[in-house]
Amino acid sequence: MTKAEARERKKKEKKEKKQKKEKKAKKKEGKPAAENGDVLLLVGTVKGAFVVRSDKKRSKWKIEGPHFPGESVYAMAYDERGGRQRLLAATRSFFFGSVIRTSDDFGKTWTAPERQNIKFPEDSGLSLVQVWQITPGPADDPGLLWAGVEPHCLFESHDGGDSWTVVEGLLKHEHRPKWTPGNGGLCLHTIIPDPENRERMVVAMSTGGVYRTDDGGKSWKPRNNGVRAQFLPDKHPEFGQCVHKIVHHPARPGTLFLQNHWGLYRSDDWGDTWKDIANGVPSDFGFAMQMHPHDKDTVYIVPVESDGFRAAPERKLRVYRTRNGGKSWKPLTEGLPQEGSYDLVLRDALTADSHDKVGVYFGTRAGKLFASANEGSSWSSISDSLPSIVCVKAAVVGGAT
């Protein structure tokens, strides 16, 4: 081959390589940001948020982030109502306050509101510390969302999360002066709207307990009958319990499961009365609780040794599952550390996707993220080195398949 031929050949190869690269980039560009059936894990940490993605097989995960590096993210949500595909994240700067941001391209870009889009009225005497929960409303009202915040209060949005107004009935509640902060602060962390009755909703607060409205938020009554307050002289006050999480199944909305600051409970009357269901768990102290999306008797929890020593009981990291509405609980351990574990799973760091074979996920204070693609029967690690995880929310793009 002559020098000229070699030069020509090299030129041709370079051109082909360039064309191949362009073709690949074009293909990638045309590919949708996410495909139906993909699973999203929205992971909030004390140093930013991560969007963790997989296809429906849930065997390989891609971690994207951190978004909002340096800011803590205690609440995230995915909202697919009204034809959008919106991520929501409540970000808190250690210095400059909290806002709710949204992304309609799976986290490629986020809104950066100039004004604080969620804040207390000046005459309330209160200032927002952070957002603890974001809950999309019903499918037939796609603009409606709720946010639970610290200090204890509820906000609602009617424009998909861009602007928020306070729910006056809770803001001006007569019990407010008597609600006291738990270790995590004065937070309203659980929001359970009744899918059958727009006027009814249950919220839970640390520390304040369970409250229910039956008139669309105008008035709220404490619903803590049977839930103990281990840390108070009166163990069964009307309110003041430190409830950590409540879940329910939309197909049987009046049955609630509650993880308390000591105590596991079930109510079959929208919280009017509660019964102890801590049957066979190593500790009834814990934070996290997750409902199975397809089975109204299946609930997951992660017990914690005690309030004084917030670590895995007996140094074994175990998720417990009931399949009979709390009559009995079974430990799920395969793939999880069964010795030397000091892990702690916080109230919003346990979640499930809605595939037929449900995926269950949780994150720990030590930055470990675990996944199960078989309803908790076995677990694998997605990451063991994220920042301290404070929330994990799972979603299936396009709904369950």
Add this chain to the structure above:
Amino acid sequence: MVTFELPNALMPFARGLGEVRVEDARGTVREALVRLGATHPGIVERVLTEQGEVREHVNLFVGEENIRFLKGLATPVAEGETITIVPAVSGG
């Protein structure tokens, strides 16, 4: 005129600039912030809470003096002075 010097995190609320000059802002720090808020509300909402107090982990300096050790938001600001907004050296 009073000049506000901004930390990097607040520059997006001033079109990327590191300082904002405000006419007729002399008086107190609170009055200067009110004037600033008329044109740059995003900055002021990140410095003050809903109750009009300086956020816990934000420091304001008039010249080289931290207003926490002067008269707080009532600290006087003279024509030509600079107010520097500084995130506290804290956190983990």
